[in-house]
Structures are given as structure tokens and as C-alpha cells.
Amino acid sequence: SNNIDRKGLIDSEKRSASRSILDFNVNPNTLNYDLQYVRLEFDLDPTQQFVSGTMTSHFKMLANSANIYFELAKNLTVSTVKYHGQNLTFEHLTSDEIKINFPAALTAQTTDSLSITYSGVPDSTGAFASFEADTTDDGDPVLATLSEPYGAKGWWPTKQSMNDKIEKMDIKVTTPAEYTVGSNGKLMSETILGNGKKLTYWQTNYPIPAYLFALGISNYTKINSTITTTGSSFPFLNYVYPGFDTPSTRASLAWTATSMQTFEDHFGLYPYRNEKYGHMQFNWGGGMEHATMTSMVNFGQGLIAHELAHQWFGDKLTCGAWNDIWLNEGFATFGEHVTYEKLLMSPSQFQNYLAGQISDITSDPGGSVYVPDSGLSNINRVFDGRLTYAKGAFVLRMIKWKLGDDQFYAMLKAYQNNPAFAYGYVKTPDFRNFLS
Ligand SMILES: [Zn+2]
The missing domain is CATH 1.10.390.10 (Neutral Protease Domain 2)
Structure with missing residues (x-):
């Protein structure tokens, strides 16, 4: 047509906009770092409205600071924040931010990394969810995401400000073996794991803003x-x-x-x-x-x-x-x-x-x-x-x-x-x- x-x-x-369009275009709490690399490791099943994952971020500090903020919906649960093998203390704020405390202040212009492990049921109330496990007209399971403009934090920890693209992403998704996972970038591998599961690995080396990262999982x-x-x-x-x-x-x-x-x-x-x-x-x-x-x-x-x-x-x-x-x-x-x-x-x-x-x-x-x-x-x-x-x-x-x-x-x-x-x-x- x-x-x-x-x-x-x-x-x-x-x-996905209605819930949070009142947010700022730029979150001032995230101005002290430049997000450079993100590795996302998900365990997902399109029959379940449930996310379980680890987000590893490499970032460059833009100011001396003992704290860093990532945005993540408060209805998800952070289990650990790992930094050079040790657990960091953090607060998950009602403002949908994780405030993470470093053991000592990081220095401006240094690059560092941390990993956030989390899980939970992404909000699917009403028409404004950014992560939805659903079925097709033929009754097949499909899990899809749509984050524009502020929905990314509804299913993964990130910075949503419109001033910091992520330079490189590795996206690794474990699912039941019968499903195919679509995402950004280049398909690096699809590996049958032998326990009824499959690991799908995508990688993108072009800078993208958080709202343009997405998954689609179904028997495509x-x-x-x-x-x-x-x-x-x-x-x-x-x-x-x-x-x-x-x-x-x-x-x-x-x-x-x-x-x-x-x-x-x-x-x-x-x-x-x-x-x-x-x-x-x-x-x-x-x-x-x-x-x-x-x-x-x-x-x-x-x-x-x-x-x-x-x-x-x-x-x-x-x-x-x-x-x-x-x-x-x-x-x-x-x-x-x-x-x-x-x-x-x-x-x-x-x-x-x-x-x-x-x-x-x-x-x-x-x-x-x-x-x-x-x-x-x-x-x-x-x-x-x-x-x-x-x-x-x-x-x-x-x-x-x-x-x-x-x-x-x-x-x-x-x-x-x-x-x-x-x-x-x-x-x-x-x-x-x-x-x-
Ligand atoms: Zn358009």
C-alpha cells in the first residue's frame, strides 16, 4: 500500500512517552560522565513479562566524583553493583535513579567500569509500556521493546539524556532455543547452549542513543x-x-x-x-x-x-x-x-x-x-x-x-x-x- x-x-x-515526558531532556545527575560502552547480558523468555540482566558500562569521568547515577525504573530490583570485583553500595531512588557510591572519588578524564545486575517485571500497565511480552495473532509469543523517548529505563539501566550516545554495544541474550532475537548492529553469533537455551550475540560499533536500542524475540x-x-x-x-x-x-x-x-x-x-x-x-x-x-x-x-x-x-x-x-x-x-x-x-x-x-x-x-x-x-x-x-x-x-x-x-x-x-x-x- x-x-x-x-x-x-x-x-x-x-x-512509551506519556509516563515520563515531563522528565528533563538532560538529567543533571548524569552530567559527570560520558557513557562510552555498554554490554547487556539478558536472560529472557517471550512468554514471560520479566527481565533479568546485567549491564556493564565503561564510562569516562568528566569531573572528580565519588558518585555516579544510572537511570532505572524503581519497580525493578538491583541485586548487585560490581566494581573491580567488589560490591559497591547504592541507593535506588524513587526518581528512577540508582545512586552508586565509589570507594573513593574517581578522577576527571579517567575511564572506568562497573556492572549492575537486576531483575523484575517491567511496567506493562496501560498502553505505555516499553517492554511487552505478548502474543501474535497466530498465538505465538513475542517480546518487543520500544523506548522512545524515555522508556529505556523501564527495562535496562542507562543514561537517557539527549547529549550522550553510546559508542559501542555488545548485546547478549539468552532465550529458550526455539526463538530468534533481533537487535541493533551486526549478528555475531547464535549458539545453542545445550540446556534448551540459545545465546544470541549482536554488536554495534555506531554511536546510538539509549532510546534507539531495542530487542524483538519471537519464532520469527x-x-x-x-x-x-x-x-x-x-x-x-x-x-x-x-x-x-x-x-x-x-x-x-x-x-x-x-x-x-x-x-x-x-x-x-x-x-x-x-x-x-x-x-x-x-x-x-x-x-x-x-x-x-x-x-x-x-x-x-x-x-x-x-x-x-x-x-x-x-x-x-x-x-x-x-x-x-x-x-x-x-x-x-x-x-x-x-x-x-x-x-x-x-x-x-x-x-x-x-x-x-x-x-x-x-x-x-x-x-x-x-x-x-x-x-x-x-x-x-x-x-x-x-x-x-x-x-x-x-x-x-x-x-x-x-x-x-x-x-x-x-x-x-x-x-x-x-x-x-x-x-x-x-x-x-x-x-x-x-x-x-
Ligand atoms: Zn517517524
């Missing part, structure tokens, strides 16, 4: 191939519910390679070509652009295009505050436009599509693509389909109209490659100054 399930899409991206059918674009090849891994392995799904997945080439032509090289691209199916409405492995409810072409465009806009360049979410969503919606114009629609169909968007955007007076602080408490404002998505894309259309296509797409490529933004964060003034 060319018709994206806009409502479902928006629903998915805002799903693997539809794997290779995408070759602009003189390079990388794996294309699709983890699909068995009942969705149809000719139509396979045709849509094959089309992903076509849209990948079109985006490379207009945005620059695919940002994660040393690792992979792929999809893992989940039950949330719409899709979520987890870096290198998008979570998808189904495989409509508009949804594939939107989430793929996010790999450039949202994932490689991430909004530096939730006020700037249009830099993710407006650009990804513009990515849909590119595939509609170049691949999926006739010129008159595309003009009709744009006219429909204009009529939606102008159906209410006013409204800024930038979310004012006063709007952050209102989920429907942050992920407003009319402003954040549709009007955000039309801000780009306006710039394209001013610059002309050649200069506009050259600008987008330069924006992607700007070392101040690439694999980091960008805010609206950064984009405005870059344009100027």
Missing part, C-alpha cells in the same frame, strides 16, 4: 538477503512472523533495496553500511526506527520508507531535545515524499497527495514545528501529526523550493556529513545556522 497508517505510526512512536521466519548500493553491500535481515511470510511481504521487503538506493542518491550513503539494515516484527501500531533494525507492525511501503529515512534523520542525526522532534519526524516524512515522487506515484497522484497534506496542515490555524517547553507535557503536541510530521516535511519542501532540487539535496548530504552533527545530536538552531 502507498497509504501509510499515519495514526498507527504516530501511535507507535509516542507510545528469517528473510535474509544482501543490499547492494553505490558500490557496497551489506546484510539485509528481516525477522517476520511466520504468518506474514507472504509474496506481498517479500515484494515489499525487496522494494526496500530500491528505496535504499533512492535515499543514498538524495541523502548520502546509508549510515550503518558496516553493519546491516533490517526489520523485526512487533505488535505496536506502525513502526519504530531502531538503528539498523526497524520494528514494524507490517510491511507497507510508506511505512518502510518512513522508518528507513529515519536511519539518516533521527538515528545518525538525532534531535538534541524533544522540542526538536520535527528534525526526526518532519525529515522522515519528507523521506516518504521522496519515494512517493520518485518511485511510487505518478506526477498527478503525487500532486494530489501534497494537496491533501496542505489541506491537513492548514485545517487548523497556526502552530509551530518546534515544540515549546509548554508543549512537552502534551504527547499529542510533541508527536502532532499535523505539525511535527506533515508541516515539518513542508518546511523542507519550502527550503527545496527556495534552493532548487540540486542545491537542496546537496545541502541535505552536507548536513548529514557535517562532523558536528554526524552520529551526534542536532537542534533547530543548528539546522538553521547550517542553512544560513
Whole structure:
């Protein structure tokens, strides 16, 4: 279908937001360190709403300090915090923070590490859970996560601030042997352990923010191939519910390679070509652009295009505050436009599509693509389909109209490659100054 399930899409991206959107974009308690490496070792069963894991972090201290804070929901239980083989004392605060005490103050600019072991039942109340063990329409177990924007702490200890990507992650998940585990980065190994269990190991060497790390665990059918674009090849891994392995799904997945080439032509090289691209199916409405492995409810072409465009806009360049979410969503919606114009629609169909968007955007007076602080408490404002998505894309259309296509797409490529933004964060003034 060319018709994206806009409502479902928006629903998915805002799903985990309502509980905690009032949190700060930056937690001041986590400003004294730079999170550099995370190893996550999970023991999970998709038939159980239960998480058990150890998070090992390597971090660089940015100030002399005898304490470090990680964010973790208070309803989970920390059993130990290990530091060079010894147990550290800690407090698990009602603010969903673990305050950890070092034996002596660590020195600024030194790198150190610790491990947090924890377990519990992640919150699944209402529609706003970030970790859900569920079943598919065929009755098969599926465990999926969706952390955007503040749900990561609901199932693993991390720093959620929008100023510190994790440079490298090792993700090791033990499950009953019959399940397949999807996640970020490169698939390093799948090892049958002999006790009815399997260990799946993913590794990513691209910086990602906490909210873009995810898991999908089910009895997936693997539809794997290779995408070759602009003189390079990388794996294309699709983890699909068995009942969705149809000719139509396979045709849509094959089309992903076509849209990948079109985006490379207009945005620059695919940002994660040393690792992979792929999809893992989940039950949330719409899709979520987890870096290198998008979570998808189904495989409509508009949804594939939107989430793929996010790999450039949202994932490689991430909004530096939730006020700037249009830099993710407006650009990804513009990515849909590119595939509609170049691949999926006739010129008159595309003009009709744009006219429909204009009529939606102008159906209410006013409204800024930038979310004012006063709007952050209102989920429907942050992920407003009319402003954040549709009007955000039309801000780009306006710039394209001013610059002309050649200069506009050259600008987008330069924006992607700007070392101040690439694999980091960008805010609206950064984009405005870059344009100027
Ligand atoms: Zn989106």
C-alpha cells in the first residue's frame, strides 16, 4: 500500500512517552560522565513479562566524583553493583535513579567500569509500556521493546539524556532455543547452549542513543538477503512472523533495496553500511526506527520508507531535545515524499497527495514545528501529526523550493556529513545556522 497508517505510526512512536515526558531532556545527575560502552547480558523468555540482566558500562569521568547515577525504573530490583570485583553500595531512588557510591572519588578524564545486575517485571500497565511480552495473532509469543523517548529505563539501566550516545554495544541474550532475537548492529553469533537455551550475540560499533536500542524475540521466519548500493553491500535481515511470510511481504521487503538506493542518491550513503539494515516484527501500531533494525507492525511501503529515512534523520542525526522532534519526524516524512515522487506515484497522484497534506496542515490555524517547553507535557503536541510530521516535511519542501532540487539535496548530504552533527545530536538552531 502507498497509504501509510499515519495514526498507527504516530501511535507507535509516542507510545512509551506519556509516563515520563515531563522528565528533563538532560538529567543533571548524569552530567559527570560520558557513557562510552555498554554490554547487556539478558536472560529472557517471550512468554514471560520479566527481565533479568546485567549491564556493564565503561564510562569516562568528566569531573572528580565519588558518585555516579544510572537511570532505572524503581519497580525493578538491583541485586548487585560490581566494581573491580567488589560490591559497591547504592541507593535506588524513587526518581528512577540508582545512586552508586565509589570507594573513593574517581578522577576527571579517567575511564572506568562497573556492572549492575537486576531483575523484575517491567511496567506493562496501560498502553505505555516499553517492554511487552505478548502474543501474535497466530498465538505465538513475542517480546518487543520500544523506548522512545524515555522508556529505556523501564527495562535496562542507562543514561537517557539527549547529549550522550553510546559508542559501542555488545548485546547478549539468552532465550529458550526455539526463538530468534533481533537487535541493533551486526549478528555475531547464535549458539545453542545445550540446556534448551540459545545465546544470541549482536554488536554495534555506531554511536546510538539509549532510546534507539531495542530487542524483538519471537519464532520469527528469517528473510535474509544482501543490499547492494553505490558500490557496497551489506546484510539485509528481516525477522517476520511466520504468518506474514507472504509474496506481498517479500515484494515489499525487496522494494526496500530500491528505496535504499533512492535515499543514498538524495541523502548520502546509508549510515550503518558496516553493519546491516533490517526489520523485526512487533505488535505496536506502525513502526519504530531502531538503528539498523526497524520494528514494524507490517510491511507497507510508506511505512518502510518512513522508518528507513529515519536511519539518516533521527538515528545518525538525532534531535538534541524533544522540542526538536520535527528534525526526526518532519525529515522522515519528507523521506516518504521522496519515494512517493520518485518511485511510487505518478506526477498527478503525487500532486494530489501534497494537496491533501496542505489541506491537513492548514485545517487548523497556526502552530509551530518546534515544540515549546509548554508543549512537552502534551504527547499529542510533541508527536502532532499535523505539525511535527506533515508541516515539518513542508518546511523542507519550502527550503527545496527556495534552493532548487540540486542545491537542496546537496545541502541535505552536507548536513548529514557535517562532523558536528554526524552520529551526534542536532537542534533547530543548528539546522538553521547550517542553512544560513
Ligand atoms: Zn517517524
